[in-house]
Amino acid sequence: MTELLRETNLASRLVQSFSARFGSAPRIFRAPGRVNLIGEHTDYNDGFVLPAAIDLYTWTAVAPRNDHKLHAFSENLNESSTLDLSDSDARAQNHWSDYVLGVALMLRKTGVPVGGADIAIHSNVPSGAGLSSSAALEVSVASALLGLSGHPLSLVEVAKLCQRAENEFVGARVGIMDQFASCFGSVDHAIVLDCRSLEYKRLPLPPGVQMVICNTMVKHGHSGGEYNDRRAQCEQGVQFLKKHFPSIRALRDVSLAQLQAHRSDLSDLIYRRCHHVISENQRVLRSVAALQDGDLPVVGRCMAESHLSLKNDYEVSSRELDIMVEIATGKSGVIGSRMTGGGFGGCIINLVKTEKVAAFKKNVADDYRRATQLDPEIYVSRAGAGVTEIEVSS
Numbered sequence: 001m002t003e004l005l006r007e008t009n010l011a012s013r014l015v016q017s018f019s020a021r022f023g024s025a026p027r028i029f030r031a032p033g034r035v036n037l038i039g040e041h042t043d044y045n046d047g048f049v050l051p052a053a054i055d056l057y058t059w060t061a062v063a064p065r066n067d068h069k070l071h072a073f074s075e076n077l078n079e080s081s082t083l084d085l086s087d088s089d090a091r092a093q094n095h096w097s098d099y100v101l102g103v104a105l106m107l108r109k110t111g112v113p114v115g116g117a118d119i120a121i122h123s124n125v126p127s128g129a130g131l132s133s134s135a136a137l138e139v140s141v142a143s144a145l146l147g148l149s150g151h152p153l154s155l156v157e158v159a160k161l162c163q164r165a166e167n168e169f170v171g172a173r174v175g176i177m178d179q180f181a182s183c184f185g186s187v188d189h190a191i192v193l194d195c196r197s198l199e200y201k202r203l204p205l206p207p208g209v210q211m212v213i214c215n216t217m218v219k220h221g222h223s224g225g226e227y228n229d230r231r232a233q234c235e236q237g238v239q240f241l242k243k244h245f246p247s248i249r250a251l252r253d254v255s256l257a258q259l260q261a262h263r264s265d266l267s268d269l270i271y272r273r274c275h276h277v278i279s280e281n282q283r284v285l286r287s288v289a290a291l292q293d294g295d296l297p298v299v300g301r302c303m304a305e306s307h308l309s310l311k312n313d314y315e316v317s318s319r320e321l322d323i324m325v326e327i328a329t330g331k332s333g334v335i336g337s338r339m340t341g342g343g344f345g346g347c348i349i350n351l352v353k354t355e356k357v358a359a360f361k362k363n364v365a366d367d368y369r370r371a372t373q374l375d376p377e378i379y380v381s382r383a384g385a386g387v388t389e390i391e392v393s394s
Contacts, residue, residue, distance in 0.1 A: 010059065011392045014075075014122055018061040021073060022118040026061035027147055031140035031387040033057070033125035034132045034181035035213055035349050036340045037190055038306050039284040041314060043175025045234050045277045046196040046250035048284040050203070051177055052211065053185020055384035058123040058136035062144035065116030072100050075122040085114065092170050099134055102169030103142045106161045112151045119144065126377065128219030130341020134170075135178035138162035139387050147389060155183040155386070156198060173231045174342075185386035192288050196252060203291060205383055209335060212352045214328065214364060215377040216320040218345035227342055230273065230314065237274040240266060251277040276313035280306060296335045299351065303336030304329070307348075316343025320372055324348045327367045331360050 011028050018026045032053040039049035065071065070083040074096060081097035084090070085104060092098040100119065107114045119141065125133040142158050142165075153161070159179040166172050166179075176195055184191055189202040205211075234251055241254055244262060248254055256278055263271055283302040290298035307325050311317040321339045325348050328337040333356025340349040352360050361378045368376050 007390070008392075010122070011390045014059055014061050014120065015392050017075070018063070018118070018120045021120065022063060022071070024063040024118065026063045026118070026120070027144065028390040028392055029060045029062070029140050029144040029147060029387065030057045030390050031060075031136045031138075031143065031182045032185050032384045033136045034178055034185070035211060035347070035381065036177065036181075037211075037349060037351075038287050038302060038338070039177075039280060040306065040310055040340070040343075041230060041234075041316070042252070042277055042280050042284065043177040043193075043195040044173065044231050045175075046252040047277060047281040048252075049177045049193050049195060050190050050284050050287060051181040051193070052190040052205070052383040053181050053386055054125075054131065054211070054213070054379070054381040056125045056131065056136075056379065056381065057384070058121065058125055058133065058140045059390075060137075060140040060144040061120040061122075062148060063118050064148050065118055067116040069116045070100060070104060070119060071117075072097055072119040072121065075120060076127075085116065096137075098170050099137045099165065100141050102165035103138050103162060104145060105169060106165045107142065107145055107149075110153070110157075110161060112146065112149050112153070114145050114149055117145065117148055126215060128346065129215050130220060130339075130343070130346025131213070132178040132182065132341070134166060134172075135162065135182045138165055139179055139182040143387050143389070156180075158387075159183045171228075173228050181386075183386050185384050187385050188383050190291075190383060192284075196250070203288065206291065206294065206296065208354050209296070209351050210354050210357050211381050211383070212350045212357060212360060213340070213347050213379045213381060214324055214350065214368070215347045215379070216318070216324055216345060216368075216372075217374045217376055218318060218320045220342055220345035226316070226344055230316065233270055233273040234277060237266065237270045240270070241274075252281060254278055256282075272313040272315075276309045279309055279313075296351070300334075300336035303338040303349075303351070307338035310339055310343060314343075318343070318345055320345065320374070321348060323371050324364070324368055324376070327371070328360075328364055331363055332356050333360060
């Protein structure tokens, strides 16, 4: 009840501030960030992932305008941006509003009649933490604009459209996982997703275990070159391996034995990139089976192996992430720890026995502070619900 009251109060406050700013009564839409339990950098290789929506959200208040302008306001940044939907040469400006305009333009390309709108955004998903603040923003804004248009799309279509906005307009070649989790999140469940077919199932999280997310406070960004470089390196590996195995379409189709057979033909860098993705897909499937069987030690081992692979093969970890994982791994009640998200900073995800969470938070924060002189933020999150419209009584 306390959580429901907090959300109701936030929605009511957002309505009031929106009305004061724009002079009209808005509709409210909310989309969650996500944490990935395992399956990192596999989504854009047609692989398998195991994310969960978190109970941190981006809220979008929206009302129609009588022109072709989007007037967007970020409460978090106290910053406004005016975007012209009729600008046929609109380009990304390396600004938070790129996500808003990118989604609107992709909706229009899909045939959705997007008109002008006043938009106010509030988010408690940390930016640059690897918890998909960008996907939460995209999905929240897309749902708001769809709500105004009266032109519904399926959640799968919303996820695909938001991914395209980030790929084609913002310029980050992300996979579908983040947007999918923000659309399809389910309370107390993770999502087992096949990123090729988009077949999915909801997997109950084990009782007596909580997700504890530790933020290193080192920010990362998806639109930088490192992320796109990794995707290009995977594609380079696929192009070579297709010469020997013509049926493969992505690294998801390659076995470790096939990769090993051509190790000497690949550069060390391309081999290691491919090795991470192929082995990570196997770890996702092992983790899913272990969660279904209640075998938490296997889940923990898969998480540890995943972090080492991301550190050594994929080279997307960082000094702070490695320190945080090492600190967390030794604490009482910890089932598993690993970096989560694209890397180069951000957060680690820990599965921790509920009765040990309070001590875990304090001890990890103290040890990390001593090791890095940084004050971490630690979030205890249940798996949250996907995108929804929030009804606010007048």
